[in-house]
Amino acid sequence: MTRRELLKLLTAAGLGAPFATRLVADEADKSPNRSARPENVVVPVSTRDRYPARLVDGKVIQPERPLTVIHETDVLVVGGGPAGFAAAVAAARVGVRTTLVERYGYLGGLWTGGLVLLVYPTHANENSILTKVVRGVGDELLGRIARYSEGATNYAAGKPDPTTDPEITKFVMDQMVQEAGVKMFFHCWVADVVMDGKAVGGVVLESKAGRQAILARVVVDASGDGDVFAAAGAEHEQRLHAVGLVHRLGNADRADLAKLQASGFKNLGAAEPLSSVRWVNLRGPSTDGLDIAELSRLEVEHRRSIWQRVEKIRQAPGGDKVFLLQTAPQIGVRITRLLAGTRKMTAREARSGRKFPDTVAIGGTYGAGAKNPGFHIPYGAMVPKSLDNLIAAGRCLDVDTPMVEDMRLIATCLLTGHAAGVAAALCVLEKCRPRDVDVAQLRGLLVKQGAYLG
Amino acid sequence: METTSRKFRWRHRLRPAGRWLVLFAAVALAWPWRGESSLSVFLPALSPFIAVASAVSVRSVGILALVALPVLLLILFYPRWWCRHACPVGLLQEVVERLRPISPRGLPNSPAIGPWLVLLTLGGAMLGYPLFLWLDPHAIFNSFMNAWRQPIVLATLLTGLGLPVLLLLDIAAPRLWCQRICPLGATQDLLGWPRRLFQRAGRCSKPDHVAGATQPKGRRRWFLAVAAGAAGAVALRSVRGQAALALRPPGSLDEARFVGVCVRCGNCAQVCPSNIIQPDFGGSGIAGFLTPRLRFDADYCRENCNRCNEICPSGAIARLSLAEKRRRVIGSASVDLDICLLAQGRECTACLQKCPYQAITMQSSDGGFSNEPRVDLQRCNGCGACEAVCPTHPVRAVRIQANPLSLPSWTRIIG
Numbered sequence: 001m002t003r004r005e006l007l008k009l010l011t012a013a014g015l016g017a018p019f020a021t022r023l024v025a026d027e028a029d030k031s032p033n034r035s036a037r038p039e040n041v042v043v044p045v046s047t048r049d050r051y052p053a054r055l056v057d058g059k060v061i062q063p064e065r066p067l068t069v070i071h072e073t074d075v076l077v078v079g080g081g082p083a084g085f086a087a088a089v090a091a092a093r094v095g096v097r098t099t100l101v102e103r104y105g106y107l108g109g110l111w112t113g114g115l116v117l118l119v120y121p122t123h124a125n126e127n128s129i130l131t132k133v134v135r136g137v138g139d140e141l142l143g144r145i146a147r148y149s150e151g152a153t154n155y156a157a158g159k160p161d162p163t164t165d166p167e168i169t170k171f172v173m174d175q176m177v178q179e180a181g182v183k184m185f186f187h188c189w190v191a192d193v194v195m196d197g198k199a200v201g202g203v204v205l206e207s208k209a210g211r212q213a214i215l216a217r218v219v220v221d222a223s224g225d226g227d228v229f230a231a232a233g234a235e236h237e238q239r240l241h242a243v244g245l246v247h248r249l250g251n252a253d254r255a256d257l258a259k260l261q262a263s264g265f266k267n268l269g270a271a272e273p274l275s276s277v278r279w280v281n282l283r284g285p286s287t288d289g290l291d292i293a294e295l296s297r298l299e300v301e302h303r304r305s306i307w308q309r310v311e312k313i314r315q316a317p318g319g320d321k322v323f324l325l326q327t328a329p330q331i332g333v334r335i336t337r338l339l340a341g342t343r344k345m346t347a348r349e350a351r352s353g354r355k356f357p358d359t360v361a362i363g364g365t366y367g368a369g370a371k372n373p374g375f376h377i378p379y380g381a382m383v384p385k386s387l388d389n390l391i392a393a394g395r396c397l398d399v400d401t402p403m404v405e406d407m408r409l410i411a412t413c414l415l416t417g418h419a420a421g422v423a424a425a426l427c428v429l430e431k432c433r434p435r436d437v438d439v440a441q442l443r444g445l446l447v448k449q450g451a452y453l454g
Numbered sequence: 455m456e457t458t459s460r461k462f463r464w465r466h467r468l469r470p471a472g473r474w475l476v477l478f479a480a481v482a483l484a485w486p487w488r489g490e491s492s493l494s495v496f497l498p499a500l501s502p503f504i505a506v507a508s509a510v511s512v513r514s515v516g517i518l519a520l521v522a523l524p525v526l527l528l529i530l531f532y533p534r535w536w537c538r539h540a541c542p543v544g545l546l547q548e549v550v551e552r553l554r555p556i557s558p559r560g561l562p563n564s565p566a567i568g569p570w571l572v573l574l575t576l577g578g579a580m581l582g583y584p585l586f587l588w589l590d591p592h593a594i595f596n597s598f599m600n601a602w603r604q605p606i607v608l609a610t611l612l613t614g615l616g617l618p619v620l621l622l623l624d625i626a627a628p629r630l631w632c633q634r635i636c637p638l639g640a641t642q643d644l645l646g647w648p649r650r651l652f653q654r655a656g657r658c659s660k661p662d663h664v665a666g667a668t669q670p671k672g673r674r675r676w677f678l679a680v681a682a683g684a685a686g687a688v689a690l691r692s693v694r695g696q697a698a699l700a701l702r703p704p705g706s707l708d709e710a711r712f713v714g715v716c717v718r719c720g721n722c723a724q725v726c727p728s729n730i731i732q733p734d735f736g737g738s739g740i741a742g743f744l745t746p747r748l749r750f751d752a753d754y755c756r757e758n759c760n761r762c763n764e765i766c767p768s769g770a771i772a773r774l775s776l777a778e779k780r781r782r783v784i785g786s787a788s789v790d791l792d793i794c795l796l797a798q799g800r801e802c803t804a805c806l807q808k809c810p811y812q813a814i815t816m817q818s819s820d821g822g823f824s825n826e827p828r829v830d831l832q833r834c835n836g837c838g839a840c841e842a843v844c845p846t847h848p849v850r851a852v853r854i855q856a857n858p859l860s861l862p863s864w865t866r867i868i869g
Contacts, residue, residue: 021686120800125847244822266824270799283818283825309821351843366802367795367845402807409801 008069026227033214046076048210067204072410073099073183074428076216078190078203081109082410083394084222085173086137086417089422091220092180092450093137094425099183101190101205101216104329107173109224111410112166113330115246117272117279121364122411123160124374126454130158133374137176137421138414144172144229150273160370161411165273185214189222193231197386199433202234217422218434219390222417225290226337234387235340236396239404243295244284244332245302249310250325252278256318263316277325282306282332284413287414289333334395335408341398342435343380350375350403355454360419362452363412376454377441382420385432389427391434393420415451422446469538470860473545480542480592484599486724494600494721497542498592498767502526503641505574505716507587508768510579511715512707516769517747529642537632537639542633543591543617547624554625562628568640572678575637577683578690582707583714584684587768588744589637592622593717596767597744600720613720613733613744641783687714690741699856700738703762704755704782705772709856713742716770722746722762728753729836731762748784750838750854755784757810757837780811785836785854786816787829794851797826805840805852814840814852824825 051065075091077084080102093096110116119142119361122134132139146155148168152373155162158286177184193215194202202215226236252268253276260268269278282302288296306327313319343356350363353373360382362374381398382391393416395408406412422445428436443453483493490826495518498504504524504838509515514750516809526534537544543753571586576583587593589740594616632639703722706712723731723746734747746762748755760779774782795802796816805827806814813833818825836854844850 118800123768265820269823280823281801282823283801283816284822305821365845366800367847369847370791370845371503371845402804404802405801405807 002395030208031313040220045277051276065211066357067211069202069215070212071125071183071185072202073097074088074217075099075220075421075424076101076203076214076218077220077222077424078184078228079109079222079224079394080104080107080173080186081182081222081224082111082138082386082395082413083224083417083420084109084220085141085177085194086414087220087222087393087421089137089176089180090418090421091425092446093184093449094238094422094429096425096428097183098421098425099185100177100213101185101188103187103201104190105186106170106175107167108169110330110332111164111207112170112173112282113328114288114331115166115248115279115326115328116281116410117163117166118161118270119164119414120161121366121370121406121409121412122162122361123370124362124365125370126373126374130370130376131452132160133362133452133453134411134414136446138346138411139416139450141169141172141176141414144176145169153273155270156410161366163270163272168246168273170435187324190227190231193219193228195232196389198386200228200390203228215381216224220417220420220424221396222393222420223395225333226339226392228389229339229384229392229396230337234384235388236337238288238290238337239335239338240286240288241334241336242286242332242402243289243298243334244282245299245306246328246332247280247306247310248272248325249278249280249313250323251276251321254321255313259318260313262326263312263319265313265316265319268313268319268322272381280306280309283340284332289336295331295333299331302331308410335404337396337405339382339392339396340385340397341381342385343378343398345378345381345397345399345403347400347406347422348404352407356380358442359453360439360442360446360451361412362414362454363415365404366406366409374452374454377412377416377419379419379423379437379439382416388433389419389433390429391424395418418449418451419446422449463645472539476540477542477545480595483598484596486602487599492725492761492764494719495598495697495765495767496521498590498596498717498719498721500525501590501592501638501767502529502645503638504590504593504768506641507575507579508715508717508770510576511582511584511587511711512769513582513770516773518767518769518773526645530645533646534639534642535643537636541638543595543620543636543678546617546621547629547632550621550624551628554628564627564634566634566640568633568635568637569644570636571635572644573642573676573679574683576684577680577685578687578714579683580680581684581687582711583687584688585683585690585714586637587715589635589716590717591620592637593719593767596719596721600724609733609735610720610723612735613718613723614793615803619736625746626798690714699855700734700742700745701750701785701838701854703746703748704760704779704784705769705774706836707770707772709738712770713738713745715768716745717768718744719767720746721765721767722771725761725765727759727761728756730755747830748838748854750841752840752842754842755836780835783835783857784838785856787834787836787840787852788855789827789829790849790851790853791826793846793849794826797824797851799803799824802845804843804845806842808839809834810837810839811835 051063053060053062074096074100077088077100085107088100092245124133145164146152151168152162152164188205189208190203192204200219205212269280310324313322355376356378358379359376360379361377365372394413461800480497483497499518504521505519514523575584575586591835598614598617629684731746733744759778791797811833813830814827816825817828838854839851844852
């Protein structure tokens with residue numbers, strides 16, 4: 001090791017260690033004032049090598065540069081939404097070193113940050129019996145949320161599709177991830193991928209601390225938008241879908257619904273565990289959810305229409321006490337990129353109840369009462385055609401157009417995340433590529449973790 | 455003398471052979487375990503009874519009438535030619551008769567009702583309701599064959615009961631059906647006037663056991679029977695008006711005429727690839743018993759299929775090209791917004807996506823905060839894709855409603 005490398009390592013350690021420990025509350029140390037560090041004091045400016053982009057002949061050129069590796073892990077889960085959460089917990093429980101990176105400061109993604117509070121479809125019609133298909137990690141989470149008073153509605157035996165409180169959901173997710181021993185990095189955005197030959201070797205993070213890297217044996221892409229596999233050059237397609245923004249209304253219990261209905265408001269919104277609050281979905285126009293100009297425009301436009309609606313409600317008879325509690329921190333992007341996997345999942349197969357040898361999850365069928373049997377999700381829809389060391393989870397799997405509407409739902413994301421996490425851990429244990437995973441072993445581990453596979 | 459007896463012997467041997475051949479051909483034509491085939495239309499279409507009565511009812515002569523034309527010409531000149539030389543049901547009955555310990559002698563001791571059935575049917579046909587068209591033996595034979603399609607369920611088996619009932623009747627009362635009831639046989643008797651001209655000219659044909667002197671006598675009786683048929687048709691129509699509206703295959707006649715013209719042969723249900731055509735049990739009234747109706751529980755009327763339009767022998771379902779069929783209205787989709795998931799704030803768009811004709815769009819209200827499916831009736835032909843895919847249970851939020859009687863399906867064609 002040269003002197004320069006040693007210095008870099010020390011710098012990385014110096015940067016990374018406090019960064020990491022500050023982010024995640026240490027389970028061992030429960031005291032609230034554990035670091036009695038004085039406030040508002042001067043500390044030395046952390047020095048780092050600077051490689052700014054330069055204008056060369058009118059083009060912006062980014063110079064080649066070495067990146068600090070802040071962490072090495074077995075399984076790296078990108079994205080802390082329902083799929084990423086389930087993947088991280090499941091992988092860590094198999095017994096491999098697991099790390100999760102999330103761009104915001106909380107887990108849950110569009111469930112908590114997007115305020116889509118309805119978790120569905122959790123059930124399917126299996127052999128004419130209403131059967132819970134969201135089991136394992138996902139059901140454990142829902143059960144723990146429901147233990148809190150005002151944690152969840154509709155979570156009981158034989159009842160499908162609970163609605164949960166977003167803050168309790170965030171809190172319980174934090175706890176479960178820590179209990180499983182997952183290392184978490186919040187507030188960092190995956191900017192690029194680290195390629196090791198033709199395989200993924202890690203990711204490049206962008207954060208307030210600058211550009212850094214995490215190396216991993218297997219990466220689970222639960223970013224929702226397929227950020228990792230797209231950066232790695234995996235074959236994929238891109239779609240437009242509705243982009244909306246959820247808001248919540250307070251004092252909904254003090255509104256006179258009968259009077260409001262006369263003014264044209266069919267209902268204020270969907271009920272949630274807090275009896276005084278309603279959450280209101282907004283579908284929004286179909287657009288490119290990767291386009292920041294478009295997303296910015298819609299944030300503004302949606303907030304404007306939300307305010308217009310709230311003002312109308314407040315002016316209508318019976319609605320004067322209602323107020324806008326919050327608009328969602330995260331805009332509701334439904335679908336962007338879809339992976340080209342080793343097997344495309346079609347709605348025709350799903351509706352006909354087709355079983356696959358590599359079924360790793362059975363998705364619920366939405367609907368009051370669930371008419372259809374659960375649909376089998378093959379492992380092949382999660383594995384890229386040619387890219388190695390990456391498994392996709394969540395809404396960005398290889399499915400056809402109608403199937404998108406099932407795969408993007410929270411309950412289904414909990415299922416595909418669970419499967420991807422166990423599969424990634426198995427790759428590490430067996431030292432194999434995701435495409436070479438022994439499916440029987442994978443299914444066995446999933447069942448051991450409580451997953452429902454028929 | 456020698457030549458005539460040899461000739462007679464030849465005919466004696468040829469006739470049974472020919473009849474067995476027709477029976478095998480009939481089985482082959484109506485063979486239900488075959489893939490795509492329109493052959494099952496031919497056996498019922500051969501019947502002049504069906505051809506004439508349905509042509510009168512529908513008030514048009516289709517290309518299928520050409521099939522029955524040779525038979526019609528033959529029976530004009532040879533009494534009961536079809537019964538003697540071809541009828542597969544008659545042959546089956548003769549086979550069954552041999553199971554009886556004592557062979558029957560002579561004609562059955564009951565009045566001939568066949569000619570009355572024919573005349574009543576024709577009278578009804580003039581008002582669009584051929585009362586007893588479904589008693590045609592070919593249709594009964596076909597419905598027996600079609601009852602065996604997969605999956606075998608009680609409902610379809612019941613439709614095939616006609617033939618076993620006829621055979622049991624033959625054991626109980628030999629030849630009663632052929633000589634006294636069968637409307638196809640009676641048609642041949644009623645069309646006997648050119649033959650009688652020949653008989654007067656000296657060419658005499660010997661009556662045998664299928665030839666019955668079953669014609670009613672006198673013009674007044676003919677007229678009365680036809681008038682009674684017409685009156686019956688009017689009566690049945692008014693009864694039908696009370697019954698629930700049924701969804702019929704695309705291109706079906708208006709409800710009142712459909713239940714009459716349909717011969718219940720089961721062809722349409724047999725060929726339907728999505729298995730949505732099922733026999734009706736009282737849902738469309740007594741008059742509509744065993745007529746085909748559509749159920750969109752599991753599947754829908756496919757946009758790339760017009761097989762039922764090619765297979766109907768009576769014209770109850772019009773012969774339509776694929777393009778014509780796609781534009782013909784079966785019913786219209788309507789949404790129950792109280793149970794529709796999209797209207798309840800869930801992100802279900804199953805029907806919007808499934809509709810092959812893009813007839814369902816999302817209708818937003820309350821500034822985009824409420825959405826519901828909206829059916830464009832100018833595009834909806836009632837194919838049922840939305841109903842089949844709708845996930846709500848046990849009642850579907852989207853359902854196809856039959857058009858009211860005042861608006862028969864054929865009067866409205868989508869653009």
